Amino acid sequence: MTDSTARAPAFDVQRIRADFPLLSRQVHGKPLVYFDNANTSQKPRQVIEAVDRHYREHNANVARAVHQLGEEATSAYEGARDALARFVNAPSRNEVVLTSGTTHAVNLVAYSYALPMLKPGDAILTTVMEHHANIVPWQLVATRSGATVKAAPIDERGELLVERYIEMLTPEVKLACVTHVSNVLGTVNPVREIARACRKRGIPLLVDGSQAVPHRPVDVQALGCDFYVVTGHKMLAPTGTGMLWAKKEHLDAMPPFFGGGEMIREVKFSGTTFADPPHKFEAGTPNIAGFAGMAAAIDYYRTLGFDAIRRHEAALLEYATARLREIPGLRIIGEAADKEPVISFLLDGAQATDLATLLDLQGVAVRSGHHCAHPLMQFYGVPATLRASLAFYNTLEEVDAFVAALLKVRKLLM
Numbered sequence: 070m071t072d073s074t075a076r077a078p079a080f081d082v083q084r085i086r087a088d089f090p091l092l093s094r095q096v097h098g099k100p101l102v103y104f105d106n107a108n109t110s111q112k113p114r115q116v117i118e119a120v121d122r123h124y125r126e127h128n129a130n131v132a133r134a135v136h137q138l139g140e141e142a143t144s145a146y147e148g149a150r151d152a153l154a155r156f157v158n159a160p161s162r163n164e165v166v167l168t169s170g171t172t173h174a175v176n177l178v179a180y181s182y183a184l185p186m187l188k189p190g191d192a193i194l195t196t197v198m199e200h201h202a203n204i205v206p207w208q209l210v211a212t213r214s215g216a217t218v219k220a221a222p223i224d225e226r227g228e229l230l231v232e233r234y235i236e237m238l239t240p241e242v243k244l245a246c247v248t249h250v251s252n253v254l255g256t257v258n259p260v261r262e263i264a265r266a267c268r269k270r271g272i273p274l275l276v277d278g279s280q281a282v283p284h285r286p287v288d289v290q291a292l293g294c295d296f297y298v299v300t301g302h303k304m305l306a307p308t309g310t311g312m313l314w315a316k317k318e319h320l321d322a323m324p325p326f327f328g329g330g331e332m333i334r335e336v337k338f339s340g341t342t343f344a345d346p347p348h349k350f351e352a353g354t355p356n357i358a359g360f361a362g363m364a365a366a367i368d369y370y371r372t373l374g375f376d377a378i379r380r381h382e383a384a385l386l387e388y389a390t391a392r393l394r395e396i397p398g399l400r401i402i403g404e405a406a407d408k409e410p411v412i413s414f415l416l417d418g419a420q421a422t423d424l425a426t427l428l429d430l431q432g433v434a435v436r437s438g439h440h441c442a443h444p445l446m447q448f449y450g451v452p453a454t455l456r457a458s459l460a461f462y463n464t465l466e467e468v469d470a471f472v473a474a475l476l477k478v479r480k481l482l483m
């Protein structure tokens with residue numbers, strides 16, 4: 070079953086790959102196998118061209134200019150807000166705050182939503198499998214307010230213990246957080262069930278969607294959460310783009326986090342009034358070209374369709390998992406029943422970093438390290454894992470090349 074030629078790709082992956090200029094380059098004289106998509110995705114020419122076009126044809130600042138270029142730049146930027154609102158099915162474009170990424174979005178909620186309302190004795194609930202971006206901002210505001218951060222446990226397979234999470238939603242918890250998909254394990258968390266439990270207890274829920282949006286359609290209304298954060302660079306868009314979606318009631322109540330231009334209604338030394346959300350949270354000149362690229366990225370997903378993406382990625386995950394399981398001494402970390410195509414693993418007798426370095430010389434880009442998830446590494450009692458994270462533009466043949474390279478470099482280390 071482990072011959073890639075026996076399995077037909079679910080869609081025309083070669084045609085899709087032709088849209089990604091970087092995928093055809095060589096690394097160390099070998100064809101690139103890019104399996105570091107959970108770190109950042111590659112960009113299709115449609116996104117690259119949208120950024121290029123912005124600077125060549127439309128460059129101006131947003132909202133401040135009445136001239137034609139200013140209007141074009143503003144419409145590109147605001148167009149990305151519309152595109153993102155549709156992408157996650159937000160009830161209103163005014164609930165979409167454009168940010169530089171997930172880290173910015175979580176910190177915005179931490180400092181603007183959580184910090185003003187946290188009191189000593191309060192708690193924020195997160196999980197052991199979170200990226201540091203969904204842990205450290207909560208610790209920072211907890212330290213300032215006398216609150217604490219609690220973490221719900223997972224099991225050895227890398228699945229969240231949902232019952233424990235729900236039991237931990239005690240009255241002192243003022244905000245609950247969970248990642249939609251783990252960047253290390255690939256685990257998909259049952260966000261709807263968690264959101265239902267949070268709503269019953271009147272606890273707002275923040276979901277980190279960084280690793281979900283590249284792989285699956287997201288509907289924030291169906292999920293039933295309060296906050297949903299996204300980073301652009303993992304979903305084909307330029308770096309320095311992202312989003313906080315939050316329910317209107319929260320955005321209305323939240324004070325601004327950054328102050329400056331664009332976010333005000335009137336500034337007087339006797340007192341400044343602020344713009345309505347989302348602009349209240351968007352001080353300063355944003356990444357306009359980046360958001361022009363973001364709109365193109367969302368278009369790209371729409372053209373491909375998540376049904377086709379999901380079928381192809383499921384085939385990749387199944388095949389890659391089966392091929393890796395054939396390797397003696399290889400241990401996969403993260404075997405949840407519901408997984409996106411992210412495979413963390415360890416190989417007996419070899420350091421993850423040495424393997425990643427040698428794989429790079431074979432043209433294979435994977436990530437080694439703690440993946441900004443120290444508590445998860447502590448849970449598994451390992452300092453690092455090797456992680457192969459796949460995207461819809463990867464192929465079964467690349468999986469074969471990756472496994473062949475892994476077997477070759479492993480010999481070098483033995």
Ligand code: PMP
Pocket residue numbers: 107108169170171172173200202203248250251252277279280300301302441
């Ligand atoms: N959360 C998760 C689950 C992630 O994978 C990442 C990026 N590795 C982040 C948050 C942080 O995203 P960014 O650095 O783009 O803000």
